[in-house]
Amino acid sequence: MIKIDELNKSFGDTAVFKEFSAEFEDGSVTCIMGSSGIGKTTLLRILMGLEDYDDGRITGIENKTMAAVFQEDRLCENLTVSANIRMTGGKDEKGISEQEVVKYLEIIGMKDMAGKQVSELSGGMKRRVAILRAVLADRDIVFFDEPLKGLDQETEKKVMETIVPLLSGKTVLWVTHREDEAAYFKNANMLKL
Numbered sequence: 001m002i003k004i005d006e007l008n009k010s011f012g013d014t015a016v017f018k019e020f021s022a023e024f025e026d027g028s029v030t031c032i033m034g035s036s037g038i039g040k041t042t043l044l045r046i047l048m049g050l051e052d053y054d055d056g057r058i059t060g061i062e063n064k065t066m067a068a069v070f071q072e073d074r075l076c077e078n079l080t081v082s083a084n085i086r087m088t089g090g091k092d093e094k095g096i097s098e099q100e101v102v103k104y105l106e107i108i109g110m111k112d113m114a115g116k117q118v119s120e121l122s123g124g125m126k127r128r129v130a131i132l133r134a135v136l137a138d139r140d141i142v143f144f145d146e147p148l149k150g151l152d153q154e155t156e157k158k159v160m161e162t163i164v165p166l167l168s169g170k171t172v173l174w175v176t177h178r179e180d181e182a183a184y185f186k187n188a189n190m191l192k193l
């Protein structure tokens with residue numbers, strides 16, 4: 001279990017977290033909501049080790065493997081879609097096969113796109129590549145920061161129907177502004193900041 005105890009975090013005079021505590025069971029999905037600027041991204045960044053915190057205790061995250069979909073795509077623009085997705089190496093030494101990449105791309109509406117350079121893709125395509133990369137990386141914890149932004153409804157549905165089964169057993173922290181996204185998961189917890 002990931003456990004946050006009495007976390008304090010400020011940026012200058014802005015106190016983002018004051019004695020904040022929360023728990024995330026291993027293998028659970030938690031949708032994190034709250035108004036803009038409340039600290040959702042900061043919380044993910046702290047858990048990922050990308051941001052320091054002032055005080056408090058975080059346990060259960062050491063020795064865990066992680067993947068993330070940030071608000072920005074953070075893809076390597078000059079590499080192909082396939083190279084971007086396969087670069088994580090997957091869970092073990094077998095890696096992620098090209099066939100697997102091609103299969104999932106087709107399901108999420110990106111047939112024949114594996115060999116395309118990322119810089120040539122639309123915004124919504126880049127989003128899908130970033131999501132697929134994080135999910136196929138097959139890590140213990142997967143962080144999503146507003147991952148569906150910019151996808152149309154039909155594409156969103158396809159993506160979610162594809163990734164939810166692949167995320168089974170993983171600890172998922174899913175930041176969103178939309179309460180209805182939780183319904184894509186079987187038993188998502190809600191955390192309102």
Ligand SMILES: Nc1ncnc2c1ncn2[C@@H]1O[C@H](COP(=O)(O)OP(=O)(O)OP(=O)(O)O)[C@@H](O)[C@H]1O
Nearest residue numbers: 011012014016034035036037038039040041042043
């Ligand atoms: N590097 C930084 N330096 C100074 N202030 C920061 C920094 N990062 C975040 N903040 C501040 O911390 C607060 C929380 O920001 P954060 O991005 O975590 O909010 P959020 O809930 O994710 O917002 P949104 O829904 O708009 O993405 C905001 O007041 C923001 O201005």
